[in-house]
Amino acid sequence: MTSEIIEVRCPNCGRVEIEAQEIRLCVEMSKRAGWQPTSTRAFYGLACPECDEYFTREADAFTAELLMRAHVWIFSWYPSAEFVEPRPEGPPLRLDDLIDLHFELEGMFA
Numbered sequence: 818m819t820s821e822i823i824e825v826r827c828p829n830c831g832r833v834e835i836e837a838q839e840i841r842l843c844v845e846m847s848k849r850a851g852w853q854p855t856s857t858r859a860f861y862g863l864a865c866p867e868c869d870e871y872f873t874r875e876a877d878a879f880t881a882e883l884l885m886r887a888h889v890w891i892f893s894w895y896p897s898a899e900f901v902e903p904r905p906e907g908p909p910l911r912l913d914d915l916i917d918l919h920f921e922l923e924g925m926f927a
Contacts, residue, residue, distance in 0.1 A: 821887045827865040828872055835866050837887040844881060845894045858896075861889070 820836040827833050845858035859881040862873040876884065885891060 823884075823887060823889075825863065827867065827870065829870055830865055830867040833865055833867050835863055837884075837889045839863055839866070840884060840887075840889040841892060842876065842881060842884045842889045843892045843894050845896060858894070 820838040822834050823837050823840065824832055824834050825840075840861055840863045842861045843859065859876040859878075860873050861876050861880075861884055862871060864871045
């Protein structure tokens with residue numbers, strides 16, 4: 818069985834052709850969808866056949882579907898709960914906030 822040839826853009830060499838079996842596709846599996854692939858997070862990686870540099874790219878739903886149909890190697894990604902939980906409201910924590918917290922805690926135990 819021959820592998821399909823896919824044209825990709827290497828950051829160094831420009832357009833190159835590579836066999837589908839040399840590409841790795843990583844797809845997020847969503848608990849909300851019953852551990853099915855999502856269209857929100859996917860990326861693919863490969864080593865350029867010309868310069869041998871490994872690079873990755875994000876894959877939108879259309880690209881991920883095309884790569885799956887070309888029979889590339891597919892890896893499932895199950896994000897941890899911390900990664901998918903909603904972010905708290907309010908401004909991000911700054912270094913000054915941590916220093917203030919340190920002094921408040923230090924005062925509590927002095």
